[in-house]
Amino acid sequence: MKNTAVAGSDNTEDDQDENTVVVKPPVLKIEKSTAHKSYKEGQSGEYKIRVTQRNENMTAHQVVVEDHFEQEGMEISQIRVKYNGEDITKQCEIIIDENLRKFKIITGKDVSDKDELMVIYQTAFKKMITGDIKNIAESYSDDADKVRDDQVVVMEAVQPALMITKKVDKTTYKVGDICEYQLVVTQTIKDAIAKNIVIEDQLSRNGAKVVKNSIKIYAPDGSDITRQCTITAGENKYVIETGKNLSYDELKTTLYNYMKNTLNDFKNQGVVPDMVQVGNETSSGILWDEGKIGGDYTDFTQLAELLNQAISGVRASVGNQTKIVLHLDNGGNNSLYRWWFDGVTGCGFDLDFDIIGLTYYPMWHGTMDDLQYNLNDISARYNKDVMIVETAYAFTLADGDGLGSSFSPQDEEIGGYPASVQGQKDFMSDLESVILNVPGNRGLGFFYWEPEWIPVEGAYWGTEAGKEYIEDNGILSNPWDNLALFDFNGNALESIDIFQTPEQNLVTNPGFEIDGYTNSPTGWNVWLDDGVNGETVKTEGNGFDGNYKLSFWNESAYGCSIYQTVTGLENGTYTLSAWVMTNANQTVNQLYVKNYGGEEMNQTLPVSDLGWNKVVIDNIQITNGQCELGIYSIANGGDWCNIDNVMLRKK
Numbered sequence: 001m002k003n004t005a006v007a008g009s010d011n012t013e014d015d016q017d018e019n020t021v022v023v024k025p026p027v028l029k030i031e032k033s034t035a036h037k038s039y040k041e042g043q044s045g046e047y048k049i050r051v052t053q054r055n056e057n058m059t060a061h062q063v064v065v066e067d068h069f070e071q072e073g074m075e076i077s078q079i080r081v082k083y084n085g086e087d088i089t090k091q092c093e094i095i096i097d098e099n100l101r102k103f104k105i106i107t108g109k110d111v112s113d114k115d116e117l118m119v120i121y122q123t124a125f126k127k128m129i130t131g132d133i134k135n136i137a138e139s140y141s142d143d144a145d146k147v148r149d150d151q152v153v154v155m156e157a158v159q160p161a162l163m164i165t166k167k168v169d170k171t172t173y174k175v176g177d178i179c180e181y182q183l184v185v186t187q188t189i190k191d192a193i194a195k196n197i198v199i200e201d202q203l204s205r206n207g208a209k210v211v212k213n214s215i216k217i218y219a220p221d222g223s224d225i226t227r228q229c230t231i232t233a234g235e236n237k238y239v240i241e242t243g244k245n246l247s248y249d250e251l252k253t254t255l256y257n258y259m260k261n262t263l264n265d266f267k268n269q270g271v272v273p274d275m276v277q278v279g280n281e282t283s284s285g286i287l288w289d290e291g292k293i294g295g296d297y298t299d300f301t302q303l304a305e306l307l308n309q310a311i312s313g314v315r316a317s318v319g320n321q322t323k324i325v326l327h328l329d330n331g332g333n334n335s336l337y338r339w340w341f342d343g344v345t346g347c348g349f350d351l352d353f354d355i356i357g358l359t360y361y362p363m364w365h366g367t368m369d370d371l372q373y374n375l376n377d378i379s380a381r382y383n384k385d386v387m388i389v390e391t392a393y394a395f396t397l398a399d400g401d402g403l404g405s406s407f408s409p410q411d412e413e414i415g416g417y418p419a420s421v422q423g424q425k426d427f428m429s430d431l432e433s434v435i436l437n438v439p440g441n442r443g444l445g446f447f448y449w450e451p452e453w454i455p456v457e458g459a460y461w462g463t464e465a466g467k468e469y470i471e472d473n474g475i476l477s478n479p480w481d482n483l484a485l486f487d488f489n490g491n492a493l494e495s496i497d498i499f500q501t502p503e504q505n506l507v508t509n510p511g512f513e514i515d516g517y518t519n520s521p522t523g524w525n526v527w528l529d530d531g532v533n534g535e536t537v538k539t540e541g542n543g544f545d546g547n548y549k550l551s552f553w554n555e556s557a558y559g560c561s562i563y564q565t566v567t568g569l570e571n572g573t574y575t576l577s578a579w580v581m582t583n584a585n586q587t588v589n590q591l592y593v594k595n596y597g598g599e600e601m602n603q604t605l606p607v608s609d610l611g612w613n614k615v616v617i618d619n620i621q622i623t624n625g626q627c628e629l630g631i632y633s634i635a636n637g638g639d640w641c642n643i644d645n646v647m648l649r650k651k
Helices: 248-268 301-321 334-345 368-381 409-415 421-436 464-469 494-499
Strands: 002-009 012-020 028-034 038-040 044-053 064-069 074-083 093-096 102-106 117-125 133-141 144-156 162-168 181-187 198-202 230-233 237-241 275-277 323-328 355-359 385-391 443-448 525-528 537-541 548-553 558-566 572-582 588-594 601-604 613-622 627-635 640-650
Touching (some): 044 144, 064 074, 064 117, 181 248, 248 301, 301 323, 301 334, 323 334, 323 385, 355 368, 368 385, 385 421, 421 640, 548 558, 548 627, 572 627, 588 613, 601 613, 627 640
Parallel strands (some): 038 144, 355 385
Antiparallel strands (some): 002 012, 044 117, 064 102, 064 133, 074 117, 558 627, 588 601, 588 627
């Protein structure tokens, strides 16, 4: 841009000077990507569009993004817009054409050289297309020229596979009885379509005949399509030409309808479940191979999609009044839970579940500390309540049916509790303590499996049909009889009393949450050695459980303690625990209990190499209805100790 300046007067000649500058406009850059370079008929894929501004210190105002597919057969859905990582979808005007192949997004946002605009959407490839499938993305603004980027993918042909299952209403009939069969046909290959489904069925014995008028055919959505099918029936055989196609989408629809209809059946009988568990110990997925995960199956998309369908079916029937549980085994394995839940929650389906369920048996699934760490981590990481939905421990090493037991002497050694009624009760008591210690009251409780499985004739692990299916030549038995809550004669064990009254934390202000920041927390007494600064003992942020913790620290040598006396206790056996972090250089640094009717008991606090540690004093025999509990420290200058979630409970 040239600029000319002229100066003159009445008695001088004009003089001029000129200057030329270059005006740099904002320049947009658009980058288009997709998860795969090829797709299959019926498959969905995620596309991403990234828009930035290339010129330093320049801004493109009121940026617009457009996108379209050249061919028919694709459908765009689930458009999301992010501006510098923040979801702004609801702030944008999004215009999608009627055939779902094109959209325009008026973002209302300005993009500088430091900003990023991201558009993410799903595309369903509805039909087979030969050759390249081109997708064109464009962006422009009030003051920036249009830029574009193309994305080309191809489609692959997929061979479908059918699975048929047949059920009968009962296994024994009398002459003249009507026998009802149910056949379910599914297509098991994702992104494939089986066309013009034909079903044939033949009875193997004379004397039975097909009742032609009884044949009913239902589509995956539950609608009756009998009249649309061609049925050819003889005495003991029939053929159904459905004229229908089955795809992976039908599997999803079938799953959705199954969950919805099942819950409707409950609801129609006046029964609405408090909780519905979608799948049982689903570490390796559901509905193999479509929902399989692990080994060579590393993509969680299909599993997440099927879980989403199942959950949606429950919600469609009973809404949010029923809690949804997702359940894995191996409750002490934190890496398993992070891998699985990161996977299913990272696929863009926003799974609407409420509770993470865990199976935990101490002889197989790690220590109580392993379990505690996992519960604390996953409840916070995924913002969900947690529950032990399957657990048990042996009350004896004896074998009720003489055919072997699941719990052996080696399991007793690994589990850490004696195989006795008291050992069983102690296990459940400690498990309850672990659950109560989950931050934010996220621990809901536990279910015992299977409390009534005593050695009764016919109460076997499996069936003869099941044995045959898995090619098991063993003898049918009940290997769980020594893990029940009733003895071999059906009498309730004393350990069952743990379910009568849930254990309570008897400590006042156990997590130091009542007062916020203070040097004198409610319910606690503070002792300081002569000359020690009052700021040595104080509550601080970033607690193990909740917002606060208690801290000991001084730049000079110090002695201090916090303590409280708990009265009105029922005499019996108690456990004291606390979660601590400390550098462990103190001369004395102990959790203690005294004045309970016996000699003082204490436990030195360990060095905190990996964070918070749980310290326990067990088997406190209170005989005088009270006790004093606390933490006592004699420390050097710079030594520190953090304390949280102190618990006293009766066993």
